Amino acid sequence: MSSPVIEQIQKQIAENPVILYMKGVPDAPECGFSAAAVAALKSTGHEFAYVNVLKAPMIRERLPSVSRWPTFPQLFIKGELIGGSDIVVAMVKDGSLLPLLAAASQPA
DSSP: OOOHHHHHHHHHHHHOSEEEEESEETTEESSHHHHHHHHHHHHHTOOOEEEETTSOHHHHHHHHHHHSOOSSOEEEETTEEEEOHHHHHHHHHHTOHHHHHHHHTSOO
């Protein structure tokens, strides 16, 4: 069952090697979990796209059914859900996110 919103989400995930669905924007996160994920991602020096789900209520409503992940933020790398804030922070801390980010920034 597809809808224009689900197609839009799938297109965003496909077109952006690294994309964070978050509350707020990277320079002004609107929840602590989004702030922690952004800080962790910024610390890697890798660029990432983002979608402010507070400004996109249809995406906020539909993304959990696409990703099978109920909360925000949600980080996708190369089309794959990595996880939410706690996972992103832990992976930056243990170094396991860097190789994924490096691979995502390589041309296909």
